Amino acid sequence: MPLLRLIALCCALAPLLATAASTTTAADRPNILWLTSEDHGPDMGCYGDDYATTPHVDALASRGLRYDHAWSNAPVCAPARTTLISGLYPPSTGTQHMRSFAPAPAGKAPYPTFLREAGYYCTNNEKTDYNLSTPADLWDESSRSAHWRNRADPSQPFFAIFNAFQSHESQLRKRPHEAIHDPAHAPVPPYHPNAPAVRQDWAQYYDSVTAADAAAGARLAELAADGLTEDTIIFYYSDHGAGMPGHKRNPNNRGQQIALVVYIPEKFAHLRSADYTPGGATDRLVSFVDFAPTLLSLIGIKPPEWMQGHAFLGEHLTPAPEFMFGFRGRMDERTDFVRTVTDGHYVYVRNFRPDLPAGQHVAYQFQTPTTRLWFEQWQAGELNAAQAAFWEPTPPEELYDLHTDPLEIHNLANDPAHVATKDRLSSALFQHLIATRDLGFLPEGEIKCRAGDTSPYDWARESGHYDVHRLATVAGRATLGPPLPTAVVERQLQDNDSAVRYWTLRHLGLQHPSVAYDHVPHLRNMLDDPSPEVAIAAAELLVHRGNRNDRALALEHLGAFADPTHDHFAAVSALQVIDQLGPIASPLHPLLKTYPRESTDLPHPRYGGYVDRLLEHILAGNETEQPE
Structure with missing residues (x-):
């Protein structure tokens, strides 16, 4: 055959050959099954927990790979699941x-x-709970009946998620309850009171983990019955730490460390990582932000560069990261701003609201008997230092050695022997905040106000919109270190950026009362600041630092901002301050009783309930004052 004719024939056949090749590749791609369970950490037999009863996941781990340093990035479900679906840090x-x-x-x-x-x-099947908008046709099916068995073509590769609710926080406090584990032998951590009610909650927590394990076992049995086990890559993971207080909602290791077991059949051994040994374990740092790029890597797609995680399996596996990062923002009706980093050995915690305790009054958490008993004993002054820490203002910095102190009790942040470690992790954390353009330096209402209907991610990357480096520097200095010079404070209180004004007020609130006295006239003017968050922060400070007339004026402004018929975010912020003021704010109670229990113009239905919970706690008597 002449050469030119051969080339022409090859060119004509190329599309058909490519189609055939891609069809073969698609047929050979693995199915992927995610079995996820709620509100439990690595409290399973395969992680060496002798009190746990988890035979199904243990069996999976005996054939797969256990990850000993896996984080959810967030210690509560909605932001954690938002991380998973997007491949971006929330x-x-x-x-x-x-x-x-x-x-x-x-x-x-x-x-x-x-x-x-x-x-x-x-x-x-079926939980979503994403904080980001998603396409209406995101899933082929998302419902309680969603299943790989519903696909029309049994040869089509599938990706399926099944979420087990059995271990959710709400389940560990259900009464009556059929016990599996003996409360007398429950492992009570030293930061909890060792009381019968606490042992009962811990035992029931382990019972709920057993139920989640059984749910995973049922799905694995279905997969085996369909003859698909050796065609399917299986992930078992929990969505953050235990549902017990001091774990869930806590951005330390104990609130973010998850159980993660991955099984890759021999057929797809080429997709395993070098550290994959059947029945083995790995120290590689893996977190939820890595899951989306890993999924793409497992099916042969190179993850896009905008994804912020690292593929830890598959054709496009990347080197292991040096650090994992976590965060805590508002927990239901309670605002907070905490960022964490770990290298697997140490955990560094940066509290940007050190005036607040880790144990703020989150109404949902207070439904757990342990939470109520723990708080009552703190009020009565019956706790030791390790147990009381949860209810007291947090230090600006925390550092824990997970090798010698896995329960994170002994804060090494001020230990001269650990200065180099703290500095290394602190530097890594701030570099991460800058690189990801962390929006936490803006109060929640400011994010919505500034970004409007635009994605905050896109807004923050437009030139001139968000100077994250400057705000991180201002907030860092404001919440850690000695008083700023008076001239610097005056200049920052008049800055064009409302976030600079906000953090400067936070700084004054953390200093000795005498530091703020020279600025009281300025605080009076800031009650009418165009930013509600700044005005509310000024009012809070004026209540504590001003005279009697200043206090009355500041309370009047707080009462006006608390009206949920105006601005939802301002109402929530003002009600939080009113709640924290306790009896000082009691003159506002008659006014608060006239307010509706919900914002009349919610930004989105997901914000519902927070005004009601705050008003309920304020008007019920506010039980969170510190003990004498």
């Missing part, structure tokens, strides 16, 4: 707060979109 998208909502970044599709475009049948 502080980067403005979705770090519990049950918040923001438009998704333009051109950055959630991972199911990539899988479906690659020919996968994608199902979710």
Whole structure:
């Protein structure tokens, strides 16, 4: 055959050959099954916990790989699941707060979109709870009946998630309850009171983990019955730490460390990492932000550069990261701002609101008997230092050695022997905050006000919109270190950026009362600041630092901002301050009783209930004053 004719024939056949090749590749791609369970950490037999009863996940771990340093990035479900679906850190998208909502970044599709475009049948059974907007057709099916068995073509590769609710926080406090574990032998950590009610909660928590394990076992049995086990890569993971107080909602290791077991059949051994040994364990640092790029890598797609995680399996596996990062924002009705980093050995915690305790009064958490008993004993002065720490203002910095202190009790942040370690982790954390353009330096209402209907992620990357480096520097100095010079404070209180004004007020609140006295006239003027968050912060400070007339004026302004018929975010912020003021704010109670129990113009239904919970706690008597 002449050469030119041969070349022409090859060119004509090329599209057909390519189609055939891609069809073969699609047929050979692995199914992927995610079995996720709620509100439990690595409290399982495969992690060496002798009190746990988890035979199904233990069996999976005996054939797969156990990850000993896996984090959820967030210690509560909605921001953790937002991390999973997006492959982005929620502080980067403005979705770090519990049950918040923001438009998704333009051109950055959630991972199911990539899988479906690659020919996968994608199902979710059934929890979503994302703080980001997602496409209406994100899943082939997302419901309680969603299942790989529902696909029309049994040869089509599938991706399926099944979420087990059995271990959720709400389940460990249900009464009556059929016991599996003996409360007398429950492992009570030293930061909890060792009381019968606490042992009961811990035992019931382990019972709920056993129930989640059974749910995973049922799905694995279905997979085996369909003859698909050796065609399917299986992940078992929990969505953050234990549902017990001091774990869930806590951004330390104990609130973010998850159980993670991955099974990759021999058929897909080429997709395993070098540290994968059947029945083995790995120290590689893995967190939820890594899951989306890893999924794409497992099906042969190179993860887009905008994803902020690292693929830890598959064709596009990347080197292990040196650090993992975590965060805590608003927990239901209680605002906070905490950022954490770990190298697997040490955990560094930066509290940007050290005036607040870790144990703020979150109404949902107070339904757990342990929470109530723990708080009551703190009020009575019956706790030791390790137990009382949860209810007291947090230090600006915390540092824990996970090798010698896995329960994170002994804070080494001020230990001269650990200065180098603290500095190394602190530097890594601040570099991360800058690189990801962490939006936590803006109060929640400011994010919405500034970004409007635009994705906060996109807004923050427009030139001139968000000077994260400057705000991180201002907030860092404001919440750690000696008083700023008077001239610096005056200048920052008049800065054009409301966030600079906000953090300067926070700084004054953390200093000795005498530091703020010279600025009281300025605080009076700031009650009418164009930023509600700044005005509310000024009012809070004026209550504590001003004279009697200043206090009355500041309370009047707080009462006006607390009206939920105006601005939802301002109402929540003002009510939080009123609640923290306790009896000082009691003159406002008659006014608060006239307010509706919900914002009349919610930014999104996900914000519902927070005004009601705050008003309920304030008007019920406010039980969170510190003990004498």
